[in-house]
Amino acid sequence: MTSNDPLGIAVVGCGGMAGSHLRAYRELAQSAPGLITVSATCDVDEARARRAAAEVAEFQPEAPRIYTDFRQLLDEHRPAAVDLVLPHNVHHTFVVEALDAGAHVLVEKPLAVSMAAGRRLLAAHERACQRSPVVLAVAEQYRRRLEERANCWAIRDAGLIGEPRMIFSQRVNLSMGLIVGTAWRHDRLLSGGGWVLDGEVHTFDLFHYLFGRIATVYAAVRTFEPLRYQDPQTLSGPTPSDVEDAAIAVLTFESGLIANFTWTQAAPGKEFQRRRYYGSDGSLDQDGLHKRDGTVLSSAELQEQFLASLTPEQKETLFPYDTRDPVVVEIVDFVRAVRDGTAPEVDGREGLAAMAVSEALYESEHAGTPIKVADVEAGRVRAAQHDIDAHWGLL
Ligand SMILES: NC(=O)c1ccc[n+]([C@@H]2O[C@H](COP(=O)([O-])OP(=O)(O)OC[C@H]3O[C@@H](n4cnc5c(N)ncnc54)[C@H](O)[C@@H]3O)[C@@H](O)[C@H]2O)c1
The missing domain is CATH 3.30.360.10 (Dihydrodipicolinate Reductase; domain 2)
Incomplete structure (x- = not known):
């Protein structure tokens, strides 16, 4: 991608929160034409993927491709970037596959279904960057x-x-x-x-x-x-x-x-x-x-x-572009990180640090004692997440 090309983004998961992302893409089509293209929509529920694609076709000249299978999307469409708006249990597998395919990733909060899943995802990002730099950003809009x-x-x-x-x-x-x-x-x-x-x-x-x-x-x-x-x-x-x-x-x-x-x-x-x-x-x-x-x-x-x-x-x-929509801010931050090779404001580490606090509440209840967030982040304390990690093969 040169600095003048629009960044092609595939929106994966077309449920509730994707609506806010699509509203942001619509605003950007007006305020920053040529910055991005929604190149594909994907949902296991085909009707949702189609509805999202129809919405995109209202504000950009090219209609996005439609997929119900993420792997097929990665193999055939080879998106430059993916915007993952999915249930938490698939965040880590989808992020890892997208990064391995060389795509830049914007993933909705929380980063992952457990700390082990989150760490796995950060390791995949490090691995991917050794081949060629890719951006991993977390869609966290409240601070914006x-x-x-x-x-x-x-x-x-x-x-x-x-x-x-x-x-x-x-x-x-x-x-x-x-x-x-x-x-x-x-x-x-x-x-x-x-x-x-x-x-x-x-x-x-x-x-x-x-x-x-x-x-x-x-x-x-x-x-x-x-x-x-x-x-x-x-x-x-x-x-x-x-x-x-x-x-x-x-x-x-x-x-x-x-x-x-x-x-x-x-x-x-x-x-x-x-x-x-x-x-x-x-x-x-x-x-x-x-x-x-x-x-x-x-x-x-x-x-x-x-x-x-x-x-x-x-x-x-x-x-950016005088917006007051925090989702627009997070998307532009992501695009600029891709284009300029800079770190996004909320990167994987920042996303992991925030979710470590949530997990520390669960760990504290489980242990009946105060918990150091750093121990949760590093995986030294993880008993409360054991069933989740066991279920998803993360032990
Ligand atoms: N930032 C915010 O304010 C905010 C608000 C709501 C939700 N979220 C986050 O957004 C994400 C999605 O939440 P939601 O409320 O939109 O959920 P949702 O259930 O409304 O939407 C998820 C969509 O993903 C699809 N999906 C599930 N598995 C899939 C797969 N394997 N392949 C393709 N599509 C699949 C579902 O069919 C559904 O349409 C979560 O991470 C959630 O925490 C963020």
């Missing part, structure tokens, strides 16, 4: 939202809360209907875990982005409701599930920061949600900044100050 970019600036660059001290991160509700459309999410062997891995991996990546690495985790993880419902109020559409629905944890960071983390979707009655950061000079949350000296800045004012602080080059990196 304007509000999180502004928070990062406020905390790390402008020092507006002073020395970070504490995080309070709580999401408490009853939302077990969430997952009924994607049955694999109820099955640990397919998903690797519940929302602590699936959803809160975003939170842990965000914490790493804002505050540096999490060092230890002490957690209690529970499954209060082994049946999940289409409508949790009326208890209709029960689906059995073996993944957790509640987790409460204390996290400590390498910097000394401490966090109180709660996530549950098994809390009937009144729900609440907040994420607030405290430092020596004040606090920051979704409403804005409250300083120790009484100064208050709304989040809109913070974002305005942040945007005003950026050079045009920084703005183009953080919000």
Whole structure:
């Protein structure tokens, strides 16, 4: 590929999240014509692959090829890059095959179904790069939202809360209907875990982005409701599930920061949600900044100050083509990494580090003790993942 050729990307897995990726490709067809081409769509469900291809044909001149078999896609189509939007249990095998075929890979979070699967995938990337450099990027978009970019600036660059001290991160509700459309999410062997891995991996990546690495985790993880419902109020559409629905944890960071983390979707009655950061000079949350000296800045004012602080080059990196869609940002970051030979913002290591925190919650519950995240990342602690690793031949 020369720097002027569009990067051909095959979208593999055309379910729920692929919709957000296709919206991003549509925006880029308008804002950055010639940057990428969706060269193929692939799903075991042919109707989904066809629907996705039809959607692509609305915004780019060439219709993508359609596949139901990933290996056939790799052999016949030989895509320059693949965008993998698949259930967690196939991430590692699909990433490894794509890398071995010489394709650049963007894979949805979490990186893999277990830490062993994630490490296998990183090893395959290293091997592939010895032959010829290829990019492995993780589709992690939360940190690329304007509000999180502004928070990062406020905390790390402008020092507006002073020395970070504490995080309070709580999401408490009853939302077990969430997952009924994607049955694999109820099955640990397919998903690797519940929302602590699936959803809160975003939170842990965000914490790493804002505050540096999490060092230890002490957690209690529970499954209060082994049946999940289409409508949790009326208890209709029960689906059995073996993944957790509640987790409460204390996290400590390498910097000394401490966090109180709660996530549950098994809390009937009144729900609440907040994420607030405290430092020596004040606090920051979704409403804005409250300083120790009484100064208050709304989040809109913070974002305005942040945007005003950026050079045009920084703005183009953080919000390419002036987008506010974080999925567009992650895709452009991936394309630029391929084109310029640079590291993507969230590479395989960063993806593994975020999922190691989710896995550390499971390991802490299993062991009944605090767990060092580094031990989980390196594979020294892995008992809670044993059944998953055994099932997928990862021991
Ligand atoms: N970044 C985010 O905010 C976000 C949000 C939702 C999901 N995700 C991630 O996206 C990925 C997919 O989640 P989803 O909600 O779209 O799931 P989904 O079940 O809606 O879609 C997955 C698709 O993959 C297809 N598929 C399964 N096995 C396949 C195979 N062997 N070959 C080809 N196609 C296959 C399925 O038929 C389905 O259409 C997961 O990694 C998930 O964690 C990310």
